Amino acid sequence: MPDIAGDHSAPRVGLFVTCLVDAMRPQIGFAAIHLLEEAGCVVEVPDAQTCCGQPAFNSGDTGRAAALARQTVVAFETFDYVVVPSGSCAGMIRQHYLEALASDPAWIVRARDLGARTYEITSFLADVRGYRPSGLTLQATATYHDSCAGLRELGILTQPRQLLAAVDGLDMRKLEGNDVCCGFGGTFCVKYPAISNAIVEEKAKAIENTGADLLLAGDLGCLMNMAGKLNRRGAKVRSFHTVEVLAGMTDGPAIGEEG
Missing domain, CATH: 3.40.50.11810 (Rossmann fold)
Known part of the structure; x- marks a missing residue:
């Protein structure tokens, strides 16, 4: 594993663990951390993260989805990248936060910026890091x-x-x-x-x-x-x-x- 503790050029990655991984299969989260560190990243798992809001959004509860979107943006917007071991949760952050926050122009700007830095993990490893x-x-x-x-x-x-x-x-x-x-x-x-x-x-x-x-x-x-x-x-x-x-x-x- 590369020694990146003191490497200020290493990208700071916020790992969005996902609800299912956290509750049902934490090993996936640990595997993701291992691979991201192998790829030369500094990885953190923000304590403030919860659900991405996808179940609420898909059920038509846009208000609750918007609240969870704001919470996610605040928890992750200081990172260089957000990496997710799930295409569906990554897709929610990248694309559907803009729909959930459509009536809130200020938050749309922040959500768009975060979405542009959010990746599903295999895409991040292969496309961004060349791992x-x-x-x-x-x-x-x-x-x-x-x-x-x-x-x-x-x-x-x-x-x-x-x-x-x-x-x-x-x-x-x-x-x-x-x-x-x-x-x-x-x-x-x-x-x-x-x-x-x-x-x-x-x-x-x-x-x-x-x-x-x-x-x-x-x-x-x-x-x-x-x-x-x-x-x-x-x-x-x-x-x-x-x-x-x-x-x-x-x-x-x-x-x-x-x-």
């Missing part, structure tokens, strides 16, 4: 699901694959319908459970058809949804966030195997 992991070996086959928000809002497609290609022994297999929704969709799976279940059933079959040992993705919500269905089907596929693989943190329980 490439080294010395990693994982003898396994894996397939990759592209989460809707990361793919469609942020253009996250080649970056995770570029980083994973540096892992010796990892054989990536094509997932049919890799860009098709897994059925999670945040509050969608709560509002429309039958539709959500039908979608993830098709996704699970496609994952099993690859014959891969591992399912990888960049959003914990999607991974929890797919891992749950795979486990209920009795599939022998283990699910991990991309950063867990890149940080060499796959020895413990996979997503859905905890407890």
Whole structure:
């Protein structure tokens, strides 16, 4: 790991952990910190962060989403970059804060500035830092699901694959319908459970058809949804966030195997 404690040229990164990572899979946050430090960044995790406001915004509660947007802006605007291990939360900060704060011109300026410095983690590592992991070996086959928000809002497609290609022994297999929704969709799976279940059933079959040992993705919500269905089907596929693989943190329980 580079010695960056006294390097004033190293970018200060605020890690937006996300609610799901904080509550359900903290290892993803630790993996993100490890990778960002490997990429030469000084990383801090502001105590004042809470939800990005996406559930409220998607449910039509723009007022509450705006309040959470303001809180996030205040907590992170002093950092050089904000990095998020989730395409959906990063997309909320980058794009939808401007909608939530549309009636407040002063806050729009601050939100736009923060959004321009906010990145999903694989995009930040590959596109901004030019990072490439080294010395990693994982003898396994894996397939990759592209989460809707990361793919469609942020253009996250080649970056995770570029980083994973540096892992010796990892054989990536094509997932049919890799860009098709897994059925999670945040509050969608709560509002429309039958539709959500039908979608993830098709996704699970496609994952099993690859014959891969591992399912990888960049959003914990999607991974929890797919891992749950795979486990209920009795599939022998283990699910991990991309950063867990890149940080060499796959020895413990996979997503859905905890407890």
